[in-house]
Amino acid sequence: MIQSDLDLFGPQPQRLATHTVLLPGFALPPLEALLDALRPVLRAAPFRHMQTPGGQHMAVALSNCGTLGWVSDAQGYRYTLLDPQSGQPWPALPQVLLDLAGKAAQAAGFDGFVPDACLVNHYLPGTRLTLHQDRNERDFSQPIVSISLGLPAVFLLGGLQRSDRPRHVPLSHGDVLVWGGEDRLRFHGVLPIKPGVHPRMGERRINLTLRKAG
Numbered sequence: 001m002i003q004s005d006l007d008l009f010g011p012q013p014q015r016l017a018t019h020t021v022l023l024p025g026f027a028l029p030p031l032e033a034l035l036d037a038l039r040p041v042l043r044a045a046p047f048r049h050m051q052t053p054g055g056q057h058m059a060v061a062l063s064n065c066g067t068l069g070w071v072s073d074a075q076g077y078r079y080t081l082l083d084p085q086s087g088q089p090w091p092a093l094p095q096v097l098l099d100l101a102g103k104a105a106q107a108a109g110f111d112g113f114v115p116d117a118c119l120v121n122h123y124l125p126g127t128r129l130t131l132h133q134d135r136n137e138r139d140f141s142q143p144i145v146s147i148s149l150g151l152p153a154v155f156l157l158g159g160l161q162r163s164d165r166p167r168h169v170p171l172s173h174g175d176v177l178v179w180g181g182e183d184r185l186r187f188h189g190v191l192p193i194k195p196g197v198h199p200r201m202g203e204r205r206i207n208l209t210l211r212k213a214g
Ligand code: MD6
Pocket: 121, 129, 134, 144, 145, 146, 155, 177, 179, 188, 189, 190, 207, 209
């Protein structure tokens, strides 16, 4: 097969580890519907910089939709039913996001993924996310689906020890990363976002991480 034939099928999934799969451009077909669904979510629950248990402010601004929302404050990290800023339940998880997350998980080999939490992270140029593990969820057998929008990023895919040297994974607008199974507790982070303006999303990166938290 010649290269021009291959291109007709678009970029193929890339397995980065046993249970970690990158789906390049997977969020592009439903992108406009996804952005339409996000607008009212972010009106009801605007981006904010949460406090860390150590008393700093997070560089990443965040919001949530779904039954459960991830929060950080002086007491620590946890999921809540109510947005602490409004006192109201987090906005519902839009159907387009539920569908996209289910399809992405399936494409990566995880059947029947039904998230109840979507963390929405907002990065400006220069913002980074330090190495961490996602361990506030109840069931580590459930995967995580992560959608990247806007400015490109370098995702740090580490190992199960903080000291394991992370692999650098470039993430572009529309890419979806799915991981679970034995990779679920890998350390990971995001290098500082390079300055730039994305033609559709402007001067920002937005990451949506969908989880079954409860
Ligand atoms: C981000 N993502 O890409 C931050 N966590 O902006 C995460 O922290 C993350 O992408 C767990 C699984 C996938 C992720």
